[in-house]
Amino acid sequence: MKARDWKPYAEDRQAEKKRIRGQILFVQWLFISLFAAMAAFICIYAVRNRKTFFDNSYNGREAKLLAENTRGKIFAADGQVLAETVTEADGSERRRYPFGSLFSHVVGYSTKGRSGIEKEENYALVHSDLPLSEKAAADERGSKYPGNNVFTTLRPEIQQAASDALGMYRGAVIATDPATGAILAMVSKPDFDPNEIDVRWNSYLAGDSAEGRLLNRATQGMYPPGSTFKLIDAIEYLEEHPDTWQDYRYQCTGTLEKAGGAVHCFHYEVHGSVDLVDSFAESCNCSFANLGLELDRSAYENTLEKLMFDGKLPFSYPYTESHVYLDAETPEKEVMQMAIGQGETSMSPFHLHLITQAAADGGILMRPRLVESIRTADGSVLRQDMPEPYARLMSEKTAAELRRMMQAVVERGTATKLSGFSYTAAGKTGSAEYDPEDESRSHAWFTGFAPAENPQICVTVIIEGMGSGGDYAVPIARRVFDSYFAK
């Protein structure tokens, strides 16, 4: 018998000892698991909400960082500065936007709250990830650390062309590269000068409610899509009839009255006998209202969902979700209206643009992006945003047919103003009525791409209340295409 086997309390306490051991182990594991849960909770919660918390206006962290770092710069794709912080002679800092109001919505502002890239990339801009040696050198000099720089995909010459073309009109222009999703230009009018946001804030907020100067119409504007919605009808029809769509025929008399509803072609034009391509090229409302009634509703509902109606877009900047109303119960007269993009349907220009962009890229939507990379002030890359496919919105075959139909619009339809240039364009126009009192007033739409055979740039234009897409939106798109192909 060895010393350790000797049991000093060996009486009848063995049972109690065993019981107490069980109880103590229970309490031990109870608190260990509580603490494990608490530790997991805090780590996940803190890391997951890092950026949201950082951007909260009650968080003092940014002020602390800006005391040691200078807010980083924002660059265009060609290296021109879109936003930078300059230090005045008296040591105060000022955010400077060399292009004035040109990039107002997309680059945004950083005082009076934040918007655009200034808001989305705020976290990167106020941090400085310079190597320590550089920071030590800055300390020696007694200067602040330069913040990280944001390199965007924006192209000033295209942005300028779009802005000039839009002129004084209210509306928006979007241009992207369909193969990479890079946003080349995004203009919204009326605009504002971010250099003067502090002094003119109240006047920017003022103005009539329709003005919405601070609103980015490209992503947040909500418009009836009008005839551009025929793109979506066509996609559904092509997916439903992949081999027999060529057999579609309709006799247009300028008016279609059915199920208690009536649809007219633009200016009561009579298109006569049309097939699908003719109907699309000439934007025949009657034919598409008729086609809309033929479509399989549940299949169409699925397609609308796949095309991101009433859902999220792959974009982290503020945007408004598009709405369309269709289910098995929808009355036929409303389906007719929906098919021609009138009635309850509303879309943002950006959403429509993404559908065109997918059609231009073989049916696959490349995730739209504004930022190419984020780099430290001495140029080392912190984040590189690679082109990334988001989803397939339509089959490759549908996309190819749709492209040909959009080409017909330019060759012999409502967008002939785009024909006869060094590049071949394709697209779809729209004239969306928005005032039930006055049918002559309409928003002018165009969405399309060029070159038609091998799309390199997609452009979407909307002008508020100006009239027909073919007359007003197409020339603006043309100037954007011109600026792109002028290089």
Next chain:
Amino acid sequence: MRTYILALSKYVITAGMLVYTLLAFLRLGYGSRRGEGAGTALRKSAAADFCMIFLLFLVHAAGLLTIYAARQKPEYLFFWLFQLLAFAAAIVLYRAIYPEGNTALWLNVCMLLSIGLVMLTRLSFAKAVRQFFIAAAGMSLAIAVPALLKRFRFLKRLTFVYAGAGAAALLAVLVLGQVTQGSKLSYSMFGVSVQPSEFVKILFVFYLASAYYEAAGLREILPAAAVSAVHILILAASRDLGTAAIYFVAYVFMTFLASGKWRYLFLGMAAGGAGAAAGFRLFAHVRVRVQAWLDPWSVIDTMGYQITQSLFSISGGGIFGTGLTRGTPDKIPYVESDFIFAAVAEELGLIFAVCLMALCIAVFLDILWVSLNFADRFYRFTAFGFAVIYIFQIFLTIGGEVKFIPLTGVTLPLISYGGSSVLQTIFMFAVVEAIYILQREKMRSFEQRFEREEAAARRAVGRGG
């Protein structure tokens, strides 16, 4: 140079803390292993102790020298040296006086204290100095506790003295106390503000241990329930809800352990739930706290301000923290006392913060295992009670700071600023050490007696043969 220190010291601190915490867990087993096989165990534990002491001073020095680098005032350098000497003295003296003591537990206490002092030095030099002197005084007194406890055999018979003194002290605060943040917590004696509910915690655990050590049937449990209810109601009336919850949990868990009946645990938990629900219904200040927990963002200007600032801090620091002096913990109201964990998490990082939680668990296990191994019921219950109130208080404060549970405003023992809190905790650990030493000595004397008897028997056999 300064730039490099400020940017890199946080990695040294994180690494030091990580290894320290791992060692603290490895060391757990050896601290309470007795008897044979001690040769290797002792050698290993001595090596572990050596590493832990080294890491303690490394983390401490890295922390305070970083603050010195940032502030560049000589008093920070001297303060570091004073602390260094004080910790070295505490560690060396303790080992010299109590070779049988649980050195791992004592080291962990020093580690937690040093983390607290580093953080307080960063937040407020004056408060850190005050805390340092109080802690130093507490540690000096604590070293005497094991020697005294051995002689105080009457401790287990003072049942009603504990209850009466405790309730009286709490009542005095309720009647005479000063209001801080809507709660009556303290009163001034001779110009020093004392928070009795901290010290009464110890009396309360002593009370329950002495009430239960002979038997824990209904005849003991019901009077104890009445006494506990008096304590808890006085605290609730003072609006010190966190402390009230700690007393309640002490009662439930000690009753559970003493009676051996699981139903008391569940009954207690149910009663706690009912009490919380009643409090929610009856008192607006309870509802406000629950709301500030569920959705602090909607009341970010008022009741949610503290907790949201705490969340900003914790999340702003990230994995390795912002580095000392580079965060914004100063924006959290009462950061030194109620929100020190958020400050630690922000400036020293999430890894460090999780290690800190783990270290608290290691300390908890150390106390709990003292109670597991000691056969004397009074001391077993006392150690168990201390373990439970220690870990539950940490759960309340950290859980509240990270929005895991509603905020109750209790301190993080040994780390938060607060003289009463730090003295109470040091005293509690001193008692635990005393119990541990008593246990070791008893064990040793039994072993010696056994060896003597065995030797005698062998001699007898030898003679017989």
